[in-house]
Amino acid sequence: MSTTSRTPALRRDKQLAMWRRAMRSMPGGTNSNFRAWGEDTVYVDRGKGGRVWDIDGNEYIDLRMGYGPAILGHADDRVDDHVNERMRLGSAFSLTSEDEVRVAELIKELTGWVEMVRMTVSGTEATMHAMRLARAYTGRTKIVKFEGQYHGVHDYALISVTPDVMDELGDRDNPVGLVWGRGIPQAIAETIIPAPFSDLDFLRRLFERQGEQIAAVIVEPVLGNAQAIQPRPGFHQGLRALTREFGILLHYDEVKTGFRLAKGGAAEYFGVTPDIASYAKAMGNGYPAAAFGGTREVMSMLPEKMSHGGTYAGNRVAAAAACKTLEILRDTDALDTIRRTGERVQAGLSQVIESRGLPYVFTGHPSMFGIMFTEQVPHEYRDWAKSDHDLYDAVAVGMQARGAMPEPDSREPWFICEAHAEGDQVDRIVSIFADALDAALETRAHLQPRGVQTGTAG
Numbered sequence: 001m002s003t004t005s006r007t008p009a010l011r012r013d014k015q016l017a018m019w020r021r022a023m024r025s026m027p028g029g030t031n032s033n034f035r036a037w038g039e040d041t042v043y044v045d046r047g048k049g050g051r052v053w054d055i056d057g058n059e060y061i062d063l064r065m066g067y068g069p070a071i072l073g074h075a076d077d078r079v080d081d082h083v084n085e086r087m088r089l090g091s092a093f094s095l096t097s098e099d100e101v102r103v104a105e106l107i108k109e110l111t112g113w114v115e116m117v118r119m120t121v122s123g124t125e126a127t128m129h130a131m132r133l134a135r136a137y138t139g140r141t142k143i144v145k146f147e148g149q150y151h152g153v154h155d156y157a158l159i160s161v162t163p164d165v166m167d168e169l170g171d172r173d174n175p176v177g178l179v180w181g182r183g184i185p186q187a188i189a190e191t192i193i194p195a196p197f198s199d200l201d202f203l204r205r206l207f208e209r210q211g212e213q214i215a216a217v218i219v220e221p222v223l224g225n226a227q228a229i230q231p232r233p234g235f236h237q238g239l240r241a242l243t244r245e246f247g248i249l250l251h252y253d254e255v256k257t258g259f260r261l262a263k264g265g266a267a268e269y270f271g272v273t274p275d276i277a278s279y280a281k282a283m284g285n286g287y288p289a290a291a292f293g294g295t296r297e298v299m300s301m302l303p304e305k306m307s308h309g310g311t312y313a314g315n316r317v318a319a320a321a322a323c324k325t326l327e328i329l330r331d332t333d334a335l336d337t338i339r340r341t342g343e344r345v346q347a348g349l350s351q352v353i354e355s356r357g358l359p360y361v362f363t364g365h366p367s368m369f370g371i372m373f374t375e376q377v378p379h380e381y382r383d384w385a386k387s388d389h390d391l392y393d394a395v396a397v398g399m400q401a402r403g404a405m406p407e408p409d410s411r412e413p414w415f416i417c418e419a420h421a422e423g424d425q426v427d428r429i430v431s432i433f434a435d436a437l438d439a440a441l442e443t444r445a446h447l448q449p450r451g452v453q454t455g456t457a458g
């Protein structure tokens with residue numbers, strides 16, 4: 001039987017019609033470049049727990065989970081009921097409610113090191129303000145950012161993010177600041193210094209040359225936007241020591257890792273205390289809640305010495321969602337459930353991949369992990385190119401056709417939520433993966449002349 005005949009066809013009529021309609025009014029037919037998948041763009045109807053349904057009625061186990069926020073599951077009754085109750089009291093006053101104070105208190109309690117907090121609406125705003133904070137506090141201009149890390153869509157963040165071709169990043173010892181898209185002033189791009197992840201020697205050389213100009217290092221503690229690649233052991237401890245030595249602030253961008261890797265996020269997981277952190281996603285279970293925070297000393301720039309505001313910052317809907325979500329994460333074993341569920345999925349995938357004799361590595365944490373078809377454990381973004389990501393992408397597309405939806409780009413990790421533990425979802429994810437992998441291998445075997453190594457993508 002040919003692969004094509006084995007690949008189930010999804011119903012797409014309504015989505016295609018919606019795409020054509022949306023294309024007349026929205027660039028790409030979506031509100032984000034990352035969702036614009038051409039004729040394959042997905043138009044969602046609803047989600048519940050670990051599952052989503054598109055407007056054609058196709059059902060999927062969701063492994064994207066909105067790129068991370070729905071940590072408990074879509075439309076979680078506990079959070080939604082609380083938000084519903086609170087929102088009836090009014091949402092945007094540009095005054096401060098107790099809900100906001102509770103969010104700040106919960107973030108302090110859960111992290112154990114954050115002393116002061118300000119809410120924002122998105123992760124983008126959180127990193128943008130946190131970067132300004134570092135500049136305000138140190139009086140320095142430059143910020144070091146790691147290749148392959150994503151910190152949102154403001155001008156200071158869109159440097160050396162996720163090119164497909166690694167040559168664009170320049171020489172590894174002297175990387176170029178690769179601007180993502182037009183419209184970013186060169187003067188702003190020049191304030192960002194790109195660096196390979198997980199290389200302390202590189203950083204020491206850099207700090208010795210330019211340390212006096214560097215306000216902060218911003219870091220996604222794992223490459224949450226590149227397979228959740230982990231750093232070399234000891235990197236975070238070394239980075240902490242090095243930044244202290246040179247008077248440079250350490251900014252953990254915990255937008256993906258916060259309240260997920262551990263109750264106190266990646267800072268707790270790696271046992272490191274940064275100076276500043278940005279949070280979003282998991283703190284609101286899908287509502288637009290975000291925040292930045294840090295030590296009292298650094299945050300003392302606010303309110304007098306540095307600008308921060310926002311009509312919707314701390315709005316009631318977001319604050320109520322964050323209160324409830326953070327309380328649930330604090331008071332229940334949700335994070336253990338998520339980790340164990342991720343481990344069960346990984347165990348199933350391991351059996352499938354090993355029985356097909358393929359090399360593979362799991363990257364990241366079981367709650368947020370990547371699958372790389374490679375023999376080499378990756379430590380930085382450039383290593384992604386050495387994996388067989390074409391095979392992964394084919395598997396992801398095949399999984400979607402079979403009722404489970406990871407991102408069809410290997411750089412985005414799989415996100416596990418609490419509700420994935422329910423019913424037979426783990427078994428279904430594994431069997432759907434197995435079928436999609438077999439189909440992808442079969443297609444490759446048909447396309448590839450005998451004797452040619454499949455190997456890595458290089």
Ligand SMILES: Cc1ncc(COP(=O)(O)O)c(C=O)c1O
Nearest residue numbers: 122123124150151152255256280
């Ligand atoms: C690590 C990190 N920082 C910042 C952002 C930006 O957050 P938002 O999409 O809420 O603006 C993201 C989004 O994926 C992210 O992964």
